[in-house]
Amino acid sequence: YEAKVEQFENLGQIGSGTCGQVYKMRYITGHVMAVKQMHRSGNREENKRILMDLDIVQKSHDCPNIVKCYGTFVTEVNVWICMELMETCFDKLKKKINGPMPENILGKLTVSVVKALHYLKEKHGVIHRDVKPSNILVNKLGDVKLCDFGISGRLVDSQAKTRAAGCTAYMAPERISPDPSHPNYDIRADVWSLGISLVELATGVFPYHNCKTDFEMLTKILEEAPPELPNDQNFSIGFKRFVSFCCTKDYRYRPKYRDLLEHEFVRRHEHSMVDIPAWLRKVLITQTKAASLDRCGNPMQGNIAS
Ligand code: ADP
Ligand code: MG
Numbered sequence: 014y015e016a017k018v019e020q021f022e023n024l025g026q027i028g029s030g031t032c033g034q035v036y037k038m039r040y041i042t043g044h045v046m047a048v049k050q051m052h053r054s055g056n057r058e059e060n061k062r063i064l065m066d067l068d069i070v071q072k073s074h075d076c077p078n079i080v081k082c083y084g085t086f087v088t089e090v091n092v093w094i095c096m097e098l099m100e101t102c103f104d105k106l107k108k109k110i111n112g113p114m115p116e117n118i119l120g121k122l123t124v125s126v127v128k129a130l131h132y133l134k135e136k137h138g139v140i141h142r143d144v145k146p147s148n149i150l151v152n153k154l155g156d157v158k159l160c161d162f163g164i165s166g167r168l169v170d171s172q173a174k175t176r177a178a179g180c181t182a183y184m185a186p187e188r189i190s191p192d193p194s195h196p197n198y199d200i201r202a203d204v205w206s207l208g209i210s211l212v213e214l215a216t217g218v219f220p221y222h223n224c225k226t227d228f229e230m231l232t233k234i235l236e237e238a239p240p241e242l243p244n245d246q247n248f249s250i251g252f253k254r255f256v257s258f259c260c261t262k263d264y265r266y267r268p269k270y271r272d273l274l275e276h277e278f279v280r281r282h283e284h285s286m287v288d289i290p291a292w293l294r295k296v297l298i299t300q301t302k303a304a305s306l307d308r309c310g311n312p313m314q315g316n317i318a319s
Contacts, residue, residue: 016040016086016095021048028102030147033091037098046083049094053087060087071096073136078129080150080160096160100293103214104147109296112217116252118292119215120282122149123255125157126207127279131270133162134200144206145183146214155289181227182219183209187264189231201267208259212240215248215256238262251278 020041027035033051040046053060064085071082071094081097103122107114126149133139141148141162148161181189185205213219220240224230239260242253255278261267273279 016084016093018088018093028105028147038095040095044083045098047096047098049096050091051094053090053092057087060092064092076129076132076136077156078125078158079132079162080158097158099150099152099158099160101151101297102147103149103151103210104145106151106293106296107146107214107217109299110217113246114214114217115292116215116248117282117285117287118289119211120252120278120285121155121287121289122157122214123207123211124279124282125149126159127270127273129159130200130203130207131274134270140200141203141206143183144203144210146210149210151289151293153290153293155287155293157289181231182221184231184234185264186235186262190235199264201264201269204259204267204269204273205261205264208256209240211256211259212242215242215252216246249278251276251281254278 022039024037024039024045027037027047029035033049035047035049038046038048064087068082068085071085073079074081080099083095083097085092085094087093103114126144130141130144133141139162141159143161144159148159149157150160151157183206185202187195188202209220221230221233224233239257239262241260242248242256255273255276258268258276259273268276
């Protein structure tokens with residue numbers, strides 16, 4: 014059936030991004046979900062066709078590392094994407110923590126994201142195109158899942174797909190300056206973005222943070238040595254190697270998912286015991302690191318946000 018706007022009760026805004034807003038909504042059945050509303054580009058028919066394409070991929074509910082999509086529809090002004098409601102994203106967690114994120118959490122994140130990207134590629138031939146901390150979500154159970162695949166590239170501006178997207182910051186060198194003999198970048202562009210995201214979360218600082226303009230940043234991505242994990246923060250050798258592997262500037266030498274799945278860092282965390290729910294609770298009740306964590310990193314009494 015086709016869902017209608019009237020069948021949704023808006024429970025408030027969750028977030029907003031470059032291409033629209035995300036709301037918490039209750040559907041007529043009582044089910045509470047996250048609904049992403051994006052301004053339409055192109056005509057209604059064109060949008061419908063793209064959504065139908067995406068639907069096939071998004072309704073594949075057999076990958077536990079991908080945020081479930083319940084359905085999509087086009088209204089007069091918007092495109093609605095109804096999906097599984099998660100607790101928060103890693104971009105917001107980073108801002109809350111305002112410092113380094115534990116390696117074992119990032120190990121679990123890496124396993125989930127690599128599996129999700131590998132699944133999309135193998136099962137649907139899809140490249141994500143927008144891997145970044147705000148598209149990596151976590152729920153109360155501690156499940157880490159990837160969302161927003163393919164959408165940014167297809168719905169936002171079907172004319173100028175790859176060039177447009179506001180998010181240049183995580184873009185691989187070959188997307189900024191395409192190789193004329195290989196104008197279509199491949200999945201390894203997503204591997205680069207994963208590496209950049211890991212550096213950002215592990216250190217708490219975006220690797221190209223001190224750039225004044227987009228142009229300066231793109232120039233740095235192209236011309237400077239790739240980002241890496243610093244030596245003075247006790248990251249394991251395996252983690253450092255994994256990140257450097259992902260951030261290989263020349264995509265021809267960058268790993269593919271099979272290589273990543275066999276990497277010692279992924280293997281180590283595939284079955285590691287990490288209490289993500291407990292960590293999440295701790296982060297979410299904390300106002301700011303400086304204000305409300307004691308020296309052991311535990312929330313202090315009387316300084317806790319509700
Ligand atoms: P962007 O990813 O570019 O920041 P989005 O519009 O995709 O912008 O998402 C905005 C925010 O909404 C995200 O940062 C995330 O915290 C939140 N969000 C998106 N999807 C969900 C979801 N399924 N469940 C919970 N929160 C979500
Ligand atoms: Mg997003």
